[in-house]
Amino acid sequence: MVRPLLFRLDAERAHNLALRSCEHAGRFELTRRTARSVFGIRDERLRVDCGGLCLENPLGLAAGFDKNARAVPLLGRLGFGHVEIGSVSSRPSQGNPRPRLFRIPEDDAIVVSYGVPNDGAEVVRRRLLAVDRPPARVGINLVKTNDPARPAVEPDVYDDYARSFELLQDRADYIALNMSCPNSPGDRDFFDLLPRFDSLLARLAELSPRVPVFLKLKPTRDEGALREIVAIADAYPFVAGFSINLPAGKPAGLRLSPSPERLERMPGAVGGRPVEGLINDILARLYGIVGPGSRYGLMAAGGVFDAEDALRKIRLGASVVQLYSGLVYRGPRVVREILAGMAEQLEREGFESVGHAVGADARA
Numbered sequence: 636m637v638r639p640l641l642f643r644l645d646a647e648r649a650h651n652l653a654l655r656s657c658e659h660a661g662r663f664e665l666t667r668r669t670a671r672s673v674f675g676i677r678d679e680r681l682r683v684d685c686g687g688l689c690l691e692n693p694l695g696l697a698a699g700f701d702k703n704a705r706a707v708p709l710l711g712r713l714g715f716g717h718v719e720i721g722s723v724s725s726r727p728s729q730g731n732p733r734p735r736l737f738r739i740p741e742d743d744a745i746v747v748s749y750g751v752p753n754d755g756a757e758v759v760r761r762r763l764l765a766v767d768r769p770p771a772r773v774g775i776n777l778v779k780t781n782d783p784a785r786p787a788v789e790p791d792v793y794d795d796y797a798r799s800f801e802l803l804q805d806r807a808d809y810i811a812l813n814m815s816c817p818n819s820p821g822d823r824d825f826f827d828l829l830p831r832f833d834s835l836l837a838r839l840a841e842l843s844p845r846v847p848v849f850l851k852l853k854p855t856r857d858e859g860a861l862r863e864i865v866a867i868a869d870a871y872p873f874v875a876g877f878s879i880n881l882p883a884g885k886p887a888g889l890r891l892s893p894s895p896e897r898l899e900r901m902p903g904a905v906g907g908r909p910v911e912g913l914i915n916d917i918l919a920r921l922y923g924i925v926g927p928g929s930r931y932g933l934m935a936a937g938g939v940f941d942a943e944d945a946l947r948k949i950r951l952g953a954s955v956v957q958l959y960s961g962l963v964y965r966g967p968r969v970v971r972e973i974l975a976g977m978a979e980q981l982e983r984e985g986f987e988s989v990g991h992a993v994g995a996d997a998r999a
């Protein structure tokens with residue numbers, strides 16, 4: 636009912652409105668309980684371990700939806716096994732100029748050029764301190780502060796992540812490190828020099844990480860680079876796994892319906908259906924590198940709209956799938972539909988649990 640109205644608004648205004656409504660609704664015990672019973676689903680077969688992180692189910696809300704931890708009490712009751720908030724940076728940031736969020740409904744896609752606007756780690760910490768019993772697992776996604784006036788240089792970048800890490804690790808069930816925001820041109824290539832992964836992880840090791848850490852990587856099909864990143868992570872036991880970010884801009888190969896002129900008016904990275912193939916390809920390569928039975932868990936977001944999409948990623952090697960665009964285009968009921976559909980399909984295909992399906996379609 637609400638979606639057609641929201642879709643008449645500018646995309647960023649609609650998003651803010653939806654988020655504020657979730658924030659407001661989450662203040663009342665009645666709405667929180669109702670959300671849980673309407674949207675939640677419990678099924679033992681859906682329980683999953685992702686790099687040592689135990690989750691009630693394998694479906695999570697991807698980073699970017701609730702950047703500032705405003706709506707955790709409600710979002711955590713929509714049935715997700717986890718909610719990833721952020722990206723949060725050590726200092727507040729305005730992000731890029733507006734307009735910076737666009738919908739392509741005919742492609743089930745969202746174009747984003749936010750540039751990680753957020754309230755900063757201190758404010759987010761205070762907000763999370765006020766949530767007494769987070770209803771689902773909460774991941775916090777950290778990113779370097781986007782500040783065009785301060786170029787990304789060593790060791791500032793590491794200190795920036797470290798400050799957020801210190802402020803937020805005790806509020807999180809896991810930390811995700813956004814290693815390359817596609818919409819922060821001054822920062823997004825910083826970790827292309829792979830030894831810098833080592834420098835960052837060494838800096839974080841000084842803080843004695845107490846929660847699992849996942850690295851959200853710049854998407855690349857370069858298996859040599861992926862192998863090198865995994866080898867660097869091997870030396871840091873707190874690294875629990877990997878996920879894959881959106882590519883910058885509109886790389887060749889993304890199938891998009893709008894004309895080049897219309898696309899030109901939508902600067903930024905594409906999320907949703909068009910990136911599914913690319914993300915799944917990189918996911919399969921990553922799983923090929925870490926292999927079954929490794930200490931790493933893979934989280935994957937990109938074009939998940941139904942149970943089949945979710946299970947495809949699981950079978951390629953993800954232990955956990957996340958969505959953002961699916962929630963925008965299908966509404967909150969998508970969570971229950973996906974989870975119920977996954978449980979049914981697992982049963983049909985003879986898998987005892989999600990864990991047994993992870994990597995089932997991996998390349999030999």
Ligand SMILES: Cc1cc2nc3c(=O)[nH]c(=O)nc-3n(C[C@H](O)[C@H](O)[C@H](O)COP(=O)(O)O)c2cc1C
Pocket residue numbers: 697698699700702721722736745746747749751776813851879880881906907908910936937938939957958959960961
């Ligand atoms: C509007 C929007 C904002 C996003 N913001 C972030 C972010 O702040 N940090 C991050 O790591 N990923 C961010 N992402 C990427 C998502 O977490 C996710 O990886 C991506 O959208 C693919 O999932 P989807 O196809 O279900 O949208 C954002 C995506 C969108 C569409």
